Amino acid sequence: xxxxxxxxxxxxxxxxxxxxxxxxxxxxATGQDLSADGAHVEGLGGKLLLPGFVDAxxxxxxTMWGGPWVPHxxxxxxxxxxxxxxxxxxxxxxxxxxYITALLQQMIVSGTTHVRSHVDVDTxxxxxxxxxxxxxxxxxxxxxxxxxxxxxxxxxxxSPGTAELMDKALAGGxxxxxxxxPAGLEHDPVRHLDTVFGLAEKHGAGVDIHLHDGGPLGxxxxxxxxxxxxxxxxxxxxxxxxGYALGEVPVAEQxxxxxxxxxxxxxxxxxAPASAAxxxxxxxxxxxxxxxxGNDGVRDLWSPxxxxxxxxxxxxxxQRSRFVRDEEIEIALEAATYGGARLSGRRAGFAxxxxxxxxxxxxxxxxxxxxxRPVRSLVVKGGRVVAREGRLV
Amino acid sequence: xxxxxxxxxxxxxxxxxxxxxxxxxxxxATGQDLSADGAHVEGLGGKLLLPGFVDAxxxxxxTMWGGPWVPHxxxxxxxxxxxxxxxxxxxxxxxxxxYITALLQQMIVSGTTHVRSHVDVDTxxxxxxxxxxxxxxxxxxxxxxxxxxxxxxxxxxxSPGTAELMDKALAGGxxxxxxxxPAGLEHDPVRHLDTVFGLAEKHGAGVDIHLHDGGPLGxxxxxxxxxxxxxxxxxxxxxxxxGYALGEVPVAEQxxxxxxxxxxxxxxxxxAPASAAxxxxxxxxxxxxxxxxGNDGVRDLWSPxxxxxxxxxxxxxxQRSRFVRDEEIEIALEAATYGGARLSGRRAGFAxxxxxxxxxxxxxxxxxxxxxRPVRSLVVKGGRVVAREGRLV
Numbered sequence: 029x030x031x032x033x034x035x036x037x038x039x040x041x042x043x044x045x046x047x048x049x050x051x052x053x054x055x056x057a058t059g060q061d062l063s064a065d066g067a068h069v070e071g072l073g074g075k076l077l078l079p080g081f082v083d084a085x086x087x088x089x090x091t092m093w094g095g096p097w098v099p100h101x102x103x104x105x106x107x108x109x110x111x112x113x114x115x116x117x118x119x120x121x122x123x124x125x126x127y128i129t130a131l132l133q134q135m136i137v138s139g140t141t142h143v144r145s146h147v148d149v150d151t152x153x154x155x156x157x158x159x160x161x162x163x164x165x166x167x168x169x170x171x172x173x174x175x176x177x178x179x180x181x182x183x184x185x186x187s188p189g190t191a192e193l194m195d196k197a198l199a200g201g202x203x204x205x206x207x208x209x210p211a212g213l214e215h216d217p218v219r220h221l222d223t224v225f226g227l228a229e230k231h232g233a234g235v236d237i238h239l240h241d242g243g244p245l246g247x248x249x250x251x252x253x254x255x256x257x258x259x260x261x262x263x264x265x266x267x268x269x270x271g272y273a274l275g276e277v278p279v280a281e282q283x284x285x286x287x288x289x290x291x292x293x294x295x296x297x298x299x300a301p302a303s304a305a306x307x308x309x310x311x312x313x314x315x316x317x318x319x320x321x322g323n324d325g326v327r328d329l330w331s332p333x334x335x336x337x338x339x340x341x342x343x344x345x346x347q348r349s350r351f352v353r354d355e356e357i358e359i360a361l362e363a364a365t366y367g368g369a370r371l372s373g374r375r376a377g378f379a380x381x382x383x384x385x386x387x388x389x390x391x392x393x394x395x396x397x398x399x400x401r402p403v404r405s406l407v408v409k410g411g412r413v414v415a416r417e418g419r420l421v
Numbered sequence: 422x423x424x425x426x427x428x429x430x431x432x433x434x435x436x437x438x439x440x441x442x443x444x445x446x447x448x449x450a451t452g453q454d455l456s457a458d459g460a461h462v463e464g465l466g467g468k469l470l471l472p473g474f475v476d477a478x479x480x481x482x483x484t485m486w487g488g489p490w491v492p493h494x495x496x497x498x499x500x501x502x503x504x505x506x507x508x509x510x511x512x513x514x515x516x517x518x519x520y521i522t523a524l525l526q527q528m529i530v531s532g533t534t535h536v537r538s539h540v541d542v543d544t545x546x547x548x549x550x551x552x553x554x555x556x557x558x559x560x561x562x563x564x565x566x567x568x569x570x571x572x573x574x575x576x577x578x579x580s581p582g583t584a585e586l587m588d589k590a591l592a593g594g595x596x597x598x599x600x601x602x603p604a605g606l607e608h609d610p611v612r613h614l615d616t617v618f619g620l621a622e623k624h625g626a627g628v629d630i631h632l633h634d635g636g637p638l639g640x641x642x643x644x645x646x647x648x649x650x651x652x653x654x655x656x657x658x659x660x661x662x663x664g665y666a667l668g669e670v671p672v673a674e675q676x677x678x679x680x681x682x683x684x685x686x687x688x689x690x691x692x693a694p695a696s697a698a699x700x701x702x703x704x705x706x707x708x709x710x711x712x713x714x715g716n717d718g719v720r721d722l723w724s725p726x727x728x729x730x731x732x733x734x735x736x737x738x739x740q741r742s743r744f745v746r747d748e749e750i751e752i753a754l755e756a757a758t759y760g761g762a763r764l765s766g767r768r769a770g771f772a773x774x775x776x777x778x779x780x781x782x783x784x785x786x787x788x789x790x791x792x793x794r795p796v797r798s799l800v801v802k803g804g805r806v807v808a809r810e811g812r813l814v
Contacts, residue, residue, distance in 0.1 A: 097784070344695075352725060400728070
C-alpha cells in the first residue's frame with residue numbers, strides 16, 4: 029500500500045502545522061517538511077486534523093437508513109420498543125445488509141473510522157443480524173472497522189435459548205458480550221450478570237452492558253458490575269452503556285462510584301440523550317474513567333432520529349453537559365474520539381504508532397468543529413483516503 | 422412583479438399534489454393544473470412544501486456569524502453574561518452589520534422567511550443595534566422580513582435611562598417592547614412590568630418579555646403579565662419568551678396558568694434549550710396557546726452554538742419534548758412555522774390570501790424533514806425565489 033503524507037495539518041492540541049506520514053496503516057513519522065518520497069500527498073493547508081471518530085455505541089443492525097420513511101409506532105416503555113422491534117422487522121426486511129451498508133457509508137463520510145455496534149441476538153432471528161453486519165462491513169472493504177457486541181435485546185434470562193446463541197456468536201468471533209438492565213428488564217440481576225461475565229470469561233471477550241435503570245437501582249447495578257470486573261481481572265475490558273443512574277444520584281454517591289469505576293478500569297458509553305440526566309463528564313475525566321460517545325440507533329424502529337454524525341453527537345453531549353467554553357466542548361469531542369478508542373483498547377492520536385485514522389475539517393479549533401459541524405474535508409482510515417468533501421472515495 | 426407558480430407541491434397536510442399561484446406576494450390560487458399564464462414556474466416534482474420558517478426568538482444584533490472563532494469567556498449566571506456582552510462587544514466590533522447580514526443570509530438559505538429579533542437597547546450603545554439590524558435587513562432587499570423588540574438586555578430599572586431609549590426606539594418604528602426577568606434581574610417586578618406595558622400602550626406596540634426565572638417565582642410573574650394583558654386588552658399582542666417556569670411546576674398549576682394564557686391571548690416563544698425544563702407543548706396546543714420557536718443567540722458572546730436553522734431547532738424541540746411519532750414531531754414543526762407566525766399576528770399556510778412564503782424540501786413527510794434536515798431545495802419569500810439548494814438567489 030502506498031504511503032500517505034498529510035501535509036500542513038493543524039493537529040488538535042498543537043499550534044504549529046505538522047506533516048504526518050502514514051505507512052502500513054499507522055503513523056510512521058511526524059514533523060515539518062517531511063520527505064514525500066513515493067507517498068501520496070494530501071495538502072491540508074492548515075485544516076484542523078482530528079483522530080478518526082469512534083462511534084462507541086451503535087445499533088447498525090436495526091437501521092432503516094436509505095429506505096422509505098417509517099413513522100414511529102412503538103408502544104410505551106422499554107418493553108413496548110422491544111416488542112415493536114421484533115414484531116415489525118420482518119415486514120420491513122430487517123436486518124437489511126443494504127440499509128446497514130448505507131448507514132456505514134454515511135458514518136464514513138461523517139468521519140467515523142471505527143464503530144462498536146451492539147447487534148441483536150435472539151431466539152427468533154438467531155445470528156442473522158451478526159451475519160448481516162459482517163456482510164455490510166465486508167462490502168465497505170476496510171473503509172471502516174467494526175467490533176460487535178452480542179446483544180440480548182429481547183432479554184437473556186427471560187428469553188431462554190439466548191445465552192446459547194450468544195455463546196455461539198462469541199465462538200464465531202464476535203468481540204464482546206452484551207447485557208441489558210439486569211434488574212429492570214431481567215428481574216434477576218445476579219444471575220444475568222453471572223451469565224454475561226461467564227460468557228466473557230469463557231471466550232476472553234469484552235463486556236458492554238446496557239443499563240437504563242435509574243437512580244439507586246441503577247447505581248446498585250454499577251456496583252454489581254464493578255465487583256465482577258474486579259473479581260475476574262477484567263480491567264480495561266468492561267463498558268457500561270447509558271448508565272443514566274450515575275447522573276441522577278447525589279454527588280457524594282457519584283464520587284464513590286466513580287472511584288470504584290476507576291479502580292475496576294470500567295468505562296462508560298453515552299449517547300447524550302435529550303432528556304435523561306447527563307453523565308458527570310468532568311469528574312469522570314478527572315478520575316481517569318474513559319467515556320465514549322455513540323449515536324445509538326439511527327432511524328430504526330426504536331427511534332426516528334439520528335444521522336450517524338459523531339460531531340453532531342459531540343454537540344449534543346456538550347449542550348446537555350452545559351459546556352460553553354472551548355476546553356469544555358473539547359471534553360465532548362474527546363468522547364467522540366479518544367474516549368471511544370480507549371473503551372476498545374485502541375490507540376488514537378498523532379504519535380508514531382497511532383493508527384492512520386483521521387478526519388480533516390476546515391475550521392480553526394476543535395470547539396468550532398463541534399459547534400459548526402462542517403463538511404468533512406478528508407477522512408482517512410488506516411492510511412487510505414476513504415472520503416473527501418462529504419463523499420465516499 | 423412576475424407571478425410565481427409552484428407546480429406539483431406536496432403541501433403539508435394534503436395527500437395529492439397541488440399547484441400554488443403567488444401574485445403580489447400572496448397566494449392567489451391553488452389547485453391542480455393551474456394555468457401558468459406569464460408566471461415564472463418552479464416545478465417541485467412532489468417535494469414537500471412547508472410554510473416559510475419563522476424564527477420567533479432571535480438576537481441577530483449580537484451575532485459574530487462569519488467572523489473569526491471567539492472562545493466563550495463569560496462569567497457565571499445571567500449577570501456574568503450581561504457584563505461580558507457589554508464589556509467585549511467594542512473589541513469585537515459589535516453590533517456588526519456584516520455579521521448580522523451574514524447570519525440573515527444563513528437563515529434565508531435555511532428557509533426562514535420572517536424573524537422576530539430582540540435587539541439590545543442600553544445606555545452605552547443607545548439605538549446603534551437597532552440601526553445595524555435595519556441596515557442589514559435593507560441589504561437583503563426583501564428576502565427576509567423582520568420585526569424588532571426593543572430589548573433592555575442590561576436591565577431597565579437597574580439601568581436608568583433605558584426606558585427613555587426604548588421609548589425612542591418604539592417612536593422610531595420598532596414593533597415591540599421587551600422586558601427581562603422583572604423579579605430575578607430587576608428586583609421590582611411590578612414597576613418593571615408597569616413600565617413595559619406603559620410603553621406598549623403608548624405606542625400601540627406588542628410585548629415580548631424574557632422570563633428565565635424558574636418555578637413558583639416564574640409562574641407568579643406569568644400571572645402578573647397575564648393580569649396586565651387582560652387589563653389593557655392586549656389579546657394577541659403579548660409573548661412570554663423562554664418561560665421555563667411553566668415546565669417546572671406541578672401539572673395542576675401548569676393547567677391553571679395555561680387556561681389563563683389562553684384567556685389573555687398570550688403566546689410563548691421557546692428556544693428549546695438543551696437543559697431547561699421543556700414547555701408542555703401538547704397541553705398548550707390543546708388550550709389554543711400559540712407557541713413559536715426561535716434560535717436565540719447564534720454564535721455570540723452569550724453562546725458559541727447555533728446556526729440559524731429552524732429545522733434543527735424543531736429537532737431540538739421535538740427531542741427535548743420526547744416526541745417520536747410523526748404527529749408529535751409535527752407539533753415541533755408547527756412551532757417553527759404556524760406558531761411563530763401567530764405570535765406576530767401573521768397568516769401562514771397554503772390558502773388564498775396567505776403570504777407567499779414557502780420552503781420546499783426533498784423528503785416525503787414533515788416529520789422526516791425535521792429528522793433529516795435536508796438542504797432546502799427552494800425558499801420563496803413574498804412570491805420571489807430567494808434561495809435554491811442552500812444558496813442565496
